[in-house]
Amino acid sequence: MSASHPCQGASWRDRDRQRGKRHVKAACTRANCASLMELPRDLPLDGGGTVAHFPTSAPRIIIHLDLDAFYVGASRLRDPTLRGLPVGIKQKHILATVSYEARALGAKKLGKVMDSLRACPSMILVDGEDLTWFRIVSRRVFGLISKVCGAATPIEKLGMDELWLDVTQLIDGHLNSLPQADESGKRWFPLPSGSSAPSRRAGDSASCQGFSYGRDAVGHVSKFSAFEASGAHPTASMRFVVATHLAKHLLAMLDSTLGLSASAGVSTSKLLSKIVGGENKPAQQTLFAPIGGTLQQQAGIKARFVEAREIRALAGFGSVVANRIEERVRGLSHHEGRSESKTQLSQWHSVPPHAPEMSVEAEATAQSSTRRLSVAQVRSQITLSDMCKLFGTVQGPRLWPLLWGQDPSPVVPAPLFPATISIEDTFSPRGATQDAVERLVRSLLRRLENELRAASTESDPNSKGRAIPQVGLDHLKFRRVDRQAWSDSDYSNAPNPIVRYYELIEQDEAQDGARSSALGPWLRFPATLRVSIVTPASIADGTPVWKARNSKSSAMPVEIFEVERSFESRANALSKAVQSLEKALNPQRLPIRLLNLAAADLRERQPDRGLGSWLASRRAGKTPVEHEVDMASLSQSEASSIDLDIFSALPDDIQRELAAQYGLDLQQLQGARSDAHYSTDAAPSGASLQYDDDDNLQRDVQDRSGSAHCEVCQAPCLPFLLHDHETWQVSGLPEELRQMELEGLARVDEAFHVAAERKFSTTSPYESPVVQERFARTRSPSRKPNG
Template sequence: MSTFGLKKDQPSSTEQHPTRIIIALDLDAFYVAASRKRDPSLNGLPVAIKQKTICATTSYEARAKGVQKLMRIRDAVAKCPELIFVDGEDLSYFRKISTEIFKIVSSMVRDGLVEKLGMDELFCDVTSMVEDRYNEEIAGICPPVKPFGNVLPQRTKHRLEQKKGDLDEFDPLTRKLFIASNLAQTIRERVAEEVGLTSSAGIATSKCLAKLIGNLHKPNQQTVLAPCDPAFATQDTQELIDPFPIRKVNGFGSVTTARMCEVASSTTGVPENTVTPESMTILVARTLFDHTALSEMFGERIATRLHALLHGIDDEPVIKAPDFPAQISIEDSYFGLPFEKVPEQFVKLGDSLLRRLELELMSHPDPRQESEEEKVRKQEAEAEMVEVPLDIFGNPRSTWLRYPLSLRLTTRQGYTNRISRQTRMPVEIFDISVPRIERAKVLMHSCEALFRAVIQFEGNKGMGIHLINLAAIDLSVHRPNQSIGGFFKQPVQARTPVVESRQIIEEPIPETNQIDMAFLMELPEDVRREVAQEYGIELPTEANQSAGSQYEPLSQSSILSTQSSASTMLCSHCGLSMSSWLQHDHERWPDTGLPHKHKDEDMDDLDWDDEDDDVMSI
């Protein structure tokens, strides 16, 4: 496929460019298109991606019938009874397609200067690639290229018609943007060919302008903003962007827009229908708010950026997406989820989290999708004669490139602030030979222990859970060691064939069976506590043991009944009830040698002067 002489791997001809050349790539109705890729029977039909009670996004056929994004399902059905709903709760498949596209585009752009915005938008800085191609045109090495796709402003379009293909008289910047439009088309063709999804693109001198201009002609089209006369460049650009709602501009979020509408609505002489978040345009905002007015509302720093954006000025660079994210999280919201139903949500969210971890932190056998780090790792393995893991067919097997060492749980009750706790990530989740659902249950046990700690500090204990977030954090290149709890699993029965040196042998598969509780209780106290923490096991108090009580499932009653007041909490290691401000020192007793016989009555006799707000760290 032609690349119009653009050499990705060639060193940049200049280190700094006064004017950037940016391509904004936007996948057309991404979620619907990806669903149709998986199920071609949806082609040509009105489709909506459903998340809970709303249509997260819709196909162009559905939009033609009045079904818009974020519309309630019952309202959407009223407008389009034949509307087909696709479940969008599990985003794993969409993330996989998005990752494939990102890798393709990154492989085509020098230095991988590609920034992701959500799953379906990319910004590409192609300045140095275009600069080198332009220098070759000036040197006569290759002929000038005409712009591809839609051309704006109209002044440039008319001059192209007048010149009839003679590009030598155009401004250098204009010709560079023409070159970039051809590169954008090449990228779009490659994505369509390898993934099967169409996209639209905007080409301009900034991220803001490229994104706005790309929205003018969709789907499966592209537009280049290439002013041909420097004397009219500012005027032409302003006229093009003025009709856009300010909410279409990155930087004008919902809070900022609402505040501007509130102030504008109190201004005399301003029509009410022009000061809503949906109707306030760049022209209206630029007319009503100068730099001084914006500074009074948002402060000097923010006002300077907002004022520049309203005038089509955006100096924000394209920030190259990292090879691995700082954290990977899964979140869901609820309408007062009862405590007893929380564990099953832990399994559901844990399964989704594992899917993301495997997608984003593991190598892929397909050589076309190998990252630079994967290639280096493979070369080092070959140099050290390290055998590459193979599957039962002798093909390269996926391996972990990063290991999250910690698991963080965040919950919210009612409309209060979120509360978070974290613990070590169970090492068992990295064994991909174990079914994912079983590894999700291992995560559930860790989450249950964290959840008990979180609930003890919640103010609205009578309310259900309104939000749960699971996050894998603290990524490391080193695989964590097996914890001591791994030595106390019950015997493993399942076996599977694995290829090693091209000979099939039998190798046991670890399973996440329950811990033998009778054996666990016979272990030394410090070892018992470590194993219990690792597997999210709540150890009984001495009173429970004497009564012969069994371990109860997580429930609202079991949590609340053990607390004498809002300031009382349970130790996750031994189950002892105490005031929350005693927890920090209580955890240190095994190290300080405080006699084990001390109970609550001993604590009451201690003279504590410093009541810190120390929070238990699980």
């Protein structure tokens, strides 16, 4: 906020006035600069340069990895029968992601379940609301990559399925070691520690981990790349050639070792590598090497690389930033008197699901010509000081260089543990029941154990990689359950898909023994417990608001760390703490629409107990748990080829099913399996999947599968839409809301109706007349939403 900030300096104010006149022209090489590129005079450059004093003045080498349709790939790992089929990962009533097979048939990522089903009735829906398995697989991916590249290579994670690597040191270190080419002109790139190539025999250790490469880049090369054209220094080129081979090696490792498909981008920054990696998917890689000529020339190449894309293509430009910019630009060109509010926006759903896919470029062009702005358009109208006005003096200067393809941000190594671990759920207008709270408490505790306690299995003594804790996740077991979305007779015209669930087999009371032996000591101790809730409105102030998120925190009860106690008793301790916070948060007992439980402030040592309980434990002869934890890297079983491991962990009938499907010889596979397990710990990695033989359970599942009834209004409802129905439907208001209504809080009511109407327009074919009638009856008469 100081006056000395760059965006408030005189030079920027000048630019603001005489836009376009004070630019410097980047010098232009014959090969890569068709048009003159104008750059802002003071554009901060993100590094790079010639290799005159390699490697210090050389640009960074950044690889971006992106798992293809990650939830699908992970689901196929746990259930190989999904391979080759159209699959949609369902969260509530949308598809978080869809397999490429389903995309080919018209299913849309982030589309509504019903829309994609119409296009692709054969699609198998997989429940994706429980993220446990995806977290496990994500952790394996990270572990594998960091093992291959060594602990010295910074790796930053973005969500569960993307990561960046700064391989500058890795590659320059290799090139500086003067590797010798063999007779065929190939060189060997030795990887720092043992990579995860399956080592079947004892003794073949680090010596042969690596890959060989020739003098040409592999994979796609972006058409924007100046890699070939601009007379880059040979060594500068070779750095990126090697990087493409490394990226290829990483993709191959993910495929062969984990069975996952991924795509990669190679460039000089996080921004550029992520964008270019998206140019060719799935299972492909693309290079963009803006490395020829001077720094200014390189800046010109980068600027041209991004200029035709829509601004949302830039990592960091999300919906809020993009909208605010577009609004500002529209305001600047004020020849249109049209009010820009979003009245007629909702009719864009008319895109047919079978529309042929446009190329990335074509799509960007088409949209920029209609309603989305291109980077170039924004650049020509928005200055740095504009960005500071719009986004503040922190975000503004950070975002602005991205518009020129400049991104100096470093690859920040992912911490071993996240800063917080939280879970949340949403509830119907009745609010969370006590039972639901208890369940949420238990799933938080379970997650804390899974992710913050060590696995009790031995670590791989040979591993020298980054210390990735082997947490206690791999013993989890799932049971596959198929449900018809509804019974055919009810809606004979609608598609009737299978919804496939993988239920975590409860490891509670009955199996406490098994569980505690599978889990080791705590690796981190969350010292803080935070409870956040959203209630419909606060009554205290005069202007009630629909949404109010509040939170309170307290010390995490230390009882939860006492592993010798039963799960239930620890859960009860946690539950008590949650309830007292909840009580303080919500003294009026308003219905809780959203409940979030978070564990924060993760410490390496167990927090001190309160004096009372400390004395109690002294009396009981116990000492607080303290461990020198051997931070294990990935175990052998984790690193070795897991296809067989996973296969053998499957129940017999699934094995048979798979064998039949792929025409495999079951006997031979099982033989091979015993061979493969000659070596080390026999514990198979990966979760195992079990069919439940219990007929009662199956029948119970069937009973619930056909139809469901709204908890609030009792109307029949499609099971997988039940949540939304209960969340948004407007009949049968719970007492609390009805009371507010009577007290004249009409605006709360109205907000409720507006939201509800939006929802209903999308699901109306399946509403019962009863619901619609009640909907009409309870609608606020004063100010009806237009329609």
